[in-house]
Amino acid sequence: MTFPTTRIEAVMASVRARLNDRSWLPGARLPSVRAQAKTLQVSVSTVVEAYERLAAEGLIQARPGSGFYAAGPVAPLALAEMGPPRDRQVDPLWLARQSLDPEAGVLKPGSGWLPSDWMYVEGIRRGLRSAARASSTALADYASPLGLPPLRQLLSRRLAGHAVEAVPEQIMLTESGSHAVDLICRFLLEPGDTVLIDDPCYFNFLALLKAHRVQVVGVPYTPNGPDVEAFAAALQAHAPRLYITNSGIHNPTGATLSPATAHRLLSLADSSDLIIVEDDLFADFEHTPAPRLAAFDGLSRVIQVGSFSKTLSASVRCGYIAARRDWIYGLADLKIATSFGGGRLAADILHAALTDSGYRRHLENVRVRLTVARELTLARLAPLGITPWTVPQAGMLLWCRLPEGLDAAAIARRCLAEGVMLAPGNAFSPSLRAAGFLRFNAAQAQDARVFEVLAKAMTASHADAA
Amino acid sequence: MTFPTTRIEAVMASVRARLNDRSWLPGARLPSVRAQAKTLQVSVSTVVEAYERLAAEGLIQARPGSGFYAAGPVAPLALAEMGPPRDRQVDPLWLARQSLDPEAGVLKPGSGWLPSDWMYVEGIRRGLRSAARASSTALADYASPLGLPPLRQLLSRRLAGHAVEAVPEQIMLTESGSHAVDLICRFLLEPGDTVLIDDPCYFNFLALLKAHRVQVVGVPYTPNGPDVEAFAAALQAHAPRLYITNSGIHNPTGATLSPATAHRLLSLADSSDLIIVEDDLFADFEHTPAPRLAAFDGLSRVIQVGSFSKTLSASVRCGYIAARRDWIYGLADLKIATSFGGGRLAADILHAALTDSGYRRHLENVRVRLTVARELTLARLAPLGITPWTVPQAGMLLWCRLPEGLDAAAIARRCLAEGVMLAPGNAFSPSLRAAGFLRFNAAQAQDARVFEVLAKAMTASHADAA
Incomplete structure (x- = not known):
C-alpha cells in the first residue's frame, strides 16, 4: 500500500507546529484520527500514517484504546529553555x-547587594526583640489586604520626600520588590504584549518578563537615562504596554535619570498611553535624590515599586507598590488570589528598624x-x-x-x-x-x-x- | 454617499470581537485603516466608517494624527469582574x-483560621528571640534558591511520617502555601487549560485559577473524597491538566479521603496523565493521618504543598512544595524570576518553633x-x-x-x-x-x-x- 506522501507530511507538519508552539502540551491528547482527518480534509488513513510516523519519531505516543498524546512527561514552563539560546x-x-x-x-x-555586615543588622535585631513582645495578633494573624498601616504611612512620608504624593491607600505592601513588579505584570500584561526595558537593565527583569511570555524590546541606556530618540522610535514601532526601569540609581550602570530626559519620557508616554514602572530600590543610597518619574507624573501612569532588601535586610522580605488607587484595589485582589494575605511580621520588624534613629x-x-x-x-x-x-x-x-x-x-x-x-x-x-x-x-x-x-x-x- | 452596510458591520464585529477577547486591550492602538482594509479585504472608506461608528459608540478613540485606540484607561486584569457574575x-x-x-x-x-491566641505564639516569640542573636548573614542575606536547608530536612522527615518520601532536594520553600500553588500553576498551566477542583473547594483556589485564566471544572465532593465516577467522566470530557485538592482535612467540608478513593483517583490520573496538587495545610490537626495521594504515588505525578499558617503563624509566612526533582529545579527558576530569593528569617523562626518541644x-x-x-x-x-x-x-x-x-x-x-x-x-x-x-x-x-x-x-x- 502506498500513501500520498505530501498529505502525510502536511499532517505531520501541522502536528509539529502545534507541538512547537505549545498549543498541544506534552501529555495532551491529540484530536482523534477521525476529527483530524475532517479538520485537515484528508483521509483517515493519511492521519493514521502521519500519527504512526510521529509516534515512531517519539513526538507523540499511542495509548491503546485511548488515542494519541503529545509525548514526554509534562512539559512545564522551562524558563531556562525559553527564548533565544x-x-x-x-x-x-x-x-x-x-x-x-x-x-x-x-x-x-x-x-x-551589600555584604551582610554592611546592612542594618543592629536595627533588625532590635526589631526582632521588639516583635518578640508584640501582641498575639501581630505574631499569628494575617496582615490586612494592603499591609501594615504604620509602614504604609511611613512610606507615604518617604515618598513625599521624593516629591511623590501617595496617600497610604495608594500603597500596598508586597513580599518583595520583585513580587511587586511581578504583580504589576500580571495585572497589566497579556502574553504576547510588548514591554520596553533599558539595554542594559537589571538582569532579573529579563527572567521575570520571560515568565510572563511577553516580548521584550530594549532601549539603549545613556548616562542620562534611556536614549529618548530610540525610546520614541520603539513606541512607534512596537506599541508597548509597559516600560520598566529603575529610578534613582540605575542597575547595572549606576547612572541616574536627568530631569530633561524624565520630562521627555513622560511626554512620550502620555501621547502613547504607555504605563511606566519605576523600581526605586536603591533610593537610600543617593546623596542627592535624582528626579522620580512618579513625582513628575503624580502616579497617574507611573507606578513606583521599592523594597528594603538593599539597605536593611534581604532576609526580612517586604516590598511595596505605590500607584493609582483603583489599580491598588485591583492589585490587592490579585495579591489575595495568588498569595492570600501577606504576613505582618516582616512589616513590623522593618517598621521598627526604619523608625529607629540609628x-x-x-x-x-x-x-x-x-x-x-x-x-x-x-x-x-x-x-x-x-x-x-x-x-x-x-x-x-x-x-x-x-x-x-x-x-x-x-x-x-x-x-x-x-x-x-x-x-x-x-x-x-x-x-x-x-x-x-x-x-x-x-x-x-x-x-x-x-x-x-x-x-x-x-x-x-x-x-x-x- | 452610501456605504455597504454589511461590510461595515463585519468590520465592526471583527473589532468588537478582538476587544472582547482582550486581543486588543484598552489603550492599544488598532491596526491602521489601511492595514485593516487589507486584512479584511474591504475598502479603506469602509474601515474608516466602521472605526468612526465604533468611536461614536465609545468603544474606540480617535487620536488626531495617531490613529485609533481601544477605549478606556488601561484595562487591567480585574479579577472581580472576570467570569460569570x-x-x-x-x-x-x-x-x-x-x-x-x-x-x-x-x-x-x-x-x-484559628484565633491568634490558639496559635503557637510562645514558640514564635522564642523563635524571634533566638533570631535576634543569629548571624548577620541570617538576618541580612537572601536565602538559597530552595530555602533554608534545616527546615527542608525537617519537612523531609515530617513527610516521611505521612509515608511521603521526599529528600530535601525535592522540597522548595515558598512565601506561603498559596504562593506554592500559584508557582505550580504558572509552571504547569497555559491560559485556557482546564483544571479540576472539588465542588465545594477552598474558595481561594477559585480566585487563584481565575488569575491564571484557566477553565475550572468542579467534581462533586463526597464524604470520602471526590465522586470517582464524576471524576472519570470529567477526565474524559475535559482532558484537564491538573487537579487541585486538599489532602488530610478537606476545606470546606472537613471530610477526608478514603484509601479506596485515593487509589482509584491515582489510577485514573495515571491513565490520563493528570497531575495532582494536594494542599496539606491542615495536617497538624489530624488525630489519625488520612491517606496522602503523594504517599501512594511517590511524588511522581502528585505534588504536595503545605504551610504553617494554620497551626504556627500566618504572620510569619512560609510554605513549601514537595515534588519531582526536575520540577523543583524548574519551579526554583520561576521563584527566582518572580520573587528573586526568598528571605531566610521566616524559615529560621519557623524552624526554631517547629523543633521546640512545646x-x-x-x-x-x-x-x-x-x-x-x-x-x-x-x-x-x-x-x-x-x-x-x-x-x-x-x-x-x-x-x-x-x-x-x-x-x-x-x-x-x-x-x-x-x-x-x-x-x-x-x-x-x-x-x-x-x-x-x-x-x-x-x-x-x-x-x-x-x-x-x-x-x-x-x-x-x-x-x-x-
Whole structure:
C-alpha cells in the first residue's frame, strides 16, 4: 500500500507546529484520527500514517484504546529553555543562581547587594526583640489586604520626600520588590504584549518578563537615562504596554535619570498611553535624590515599586507598590488570589528598624563607605585596563568596559573556577550587545584576591585569543 | 454617499470581537485603516466608517494624527469582574477580603483560621528571640534558591511520617502555601487549560485559577473524597491538566479521603496523565493521618504543598512544595524570576518553633480544644435546624446545611450588618450549587452572640420568604 506522501507530511507538519508552539502540551491528547482527518480534509488513513510516523519519531505516543498524546512527561514552563539560546554564563537565571548560591569561600563582586555586615543588622535585631513582645495578633494573624498601616504611612512620608504624593491607600505592601513588579505584570500584561526595558537593565527583569511570555524590546541606556530618540522610535514601532526601569540609581550602570530626559519620557508616554514602572530600590543610597518619574507624573501612569532588601535586610522580605488607587484595589485582589494575605511580621520588624534613629546614621555611614569602595575599586581596575562606562555618583554598582577583544562571559567562567563570581554584561543586555562589559559591586570587591584572579583570567583569555 | 452596510458591520464585529477577547486591550492602538482594509479585504472608506461608528459608540478613540485606540484607561486584569457574575457575597475575593479585614469587634465564624491566641505564639516569640542573636548573614542575606536547608530536612522527615518520601532536594520553600500553588500553576498551566477542583473547594483556589485564566471544572465532593465516577467522566470530557485538592482535612467540608478513593483517583490520573496538587495545610490537626495521594504515588505525578499558617503563624509566612526533582529545579527558576530569593528569617523562626518541644504539646492541646469546639458548635446549630453535611473527625471546619428555603448569602448579608462574618456556601462552589450551605469555623464560633445574630437573621429571612 502506498500513501500520498505530501498529505502525510502536511499532517505531520501541522502536528509539529502545534507541538512547537505549545498549543498541544506534552501529555495532551491529540484530536482523534477521525476529527483530524475532517479538520485537515484528508483521509483517515493519511492521519493514521502521519500519527504512526510521529509516534515512531517519539513526538507523540499511542495509548491503546485511548488515542494519541503529545509525548514526554509534562512539559512545564522551562524558563531556562525559553527564548533565544544564551551562553549559560550570560543567562539571567544563571547569574541569579550564582549570586544566591551560598557556597562558602566564593567572593561575589558580581552580586547586587551589600555584604551582610554592611546592612542594618543592629536595627533588625532590635526589631526582632521588639516583635518578640508584640501582641498575639501581630505574631499569628494575617496582615490586612494592603499591609501594615504604620509602614504604609511611613512610606507615604518617604515618598513625599521624593516629591511623590501617595496617600497610604495608594500603597500596598508586597513580599518583595520583585513580587511587586511581578504583580504589576500580571495585572497589566497579556502574553504576547510588548514591554520596553533599558539595554542594559537589571538582569532579573529579563527572567521575570520571560515568565510572563511577553516580548521584550530594549532601549539603549545613556548616562542620562534611556536614549529618548530610540525610546520614541520603539513606541512607534512596537506599541508597548509597559516600560520598566529603575529610578534613582540605575542597575547595572549606576547612572541616574536627568530631569530633561524624565520630562521627555513622560511626554512620550502620555501621547502613547504607555504605563511606566519605576523600581526605586536603591533610593537610600543617593546623596542627592535624582528626579522620580512618579513625582513628575503624580502616579497617574507611573507606578513606583521599592523594597528594603538593599539597605536593611534581604532576609526580612517586604516590598511595596505605590500607584493609582483603583489599580491598588485591583492589585490587592490579585495579591489575595495568588498569595492570600501577606504576613505582618516582616512589616513590623522593618517598621521598627526604619523608625529607629540609628537607621539614618547607618545610611550616612554606608554612603561614605560606598564612595570610598567605588574609588578603590576603580583604582584597582584601571591598571587592568578596565574602565567605567560612567562614574556613578552613588551606590555600589560600577558598569565597566573590558579591554578590546576580551569576552566577559569567558572571563567570568575562568574567575568562577577560581572562586570569584563576576557578572558578565550580556546577562543584563536584551540585545546581547554587552559582551565587553562587567558589572562590579564595589562593596563586594574589597578583597585583593578579586583583582588577582581577574588579572590572571584576562591574561589567559588574551593568550587564547592570540 | 452610501456605504455597504454589511461590510461595515463585519468590520465592526471583527473589532468588537478582538476587544472582547482582550486581543486588543484598552489603550492599544488598532491596526491602521489601511492595514485593516487589507486584512479584511474591504475598502479603506469602509474601515474608516466602521472605526468612526465604533468611536461614536465609545468603544474606540480617535487620536488626531495617531490613529485609533481601544477605549478606556488601561484595562487591567480585574479579577472581580472576570467570569460569570456572582453575588458580591459569594464571590471568593469578597470572602477573602472580609476574612482579612481587621475591623474591630467583628466576629468571624466564617474565617478559615484559628484565633491568634490558639496559635503557637510562645514558640514564635522564642523563635524571634533566638533570631535576634543569629548571624548577620541570617538576618541580612537572601536565602538559597530552595530555602533554608534545616527546615527542608525537617519537612523531609515530617513527610516521611505521612509515608511521603521526599529528600530535601525535592522540597522548595515558598512565601506561603498559596504562593506554592500559584508557582505550580504558572509552571504547569497555559491560559485556557482546564483544571479540576472539588465542588465545594477552598474558595481561594477559585480566585487563584481565575488569575491564571484557566477553565475550572468542579467534581462533586463526597464524604470520602471526590465522586470517582464524576471524576472519570470529567477526565474524559475535559482532558484537564491538573487537579487541585486538599489532602488530610478537606476545606470546606472537613471530610477526608478514603484509601479506596485515593487509589482509584491515582489510577485514573495515571491513565490520563493528570497531575495532582494536594494542599496539606491542615495536617497538624489530624488525630489519625488520612491517606496522602503523594504517599501512594511517590511524588511522581502528585505534588504536595503545605504551610504553617494554620497551626504556627500566618504572620510569619512560609510554605513549601514537595515534588519531582526536575520540577523543583524548574519551579526554583520561576521563584527566582518572580520573587528573586526568598528571605531566610521566616524559615529560621519557623524552624526554631517547629523543633521546640512545646509545639507537640501545643498541638495536642489544640486538637482537644477543637474537638470540644466542634461538638459545642454543632450543639448550638442543631436547635436552629442547621445540620452538618458530614461530622468531621478533626480540624476546625464544619460544612453545614441550612433549613430548606433559606439562602446562605442572604443570611450572611444580614449577619455581617450585625458584626458577624459568615462564609456562604457558594463562595466555595464552582457550580454555585451550595446556596443552602454555610462553612463554620468551630474555633471562631465560641461567642454566643454568633448564634443569636444567626437566629435573628434566619427568622428575618424566613419572614421575607413567607
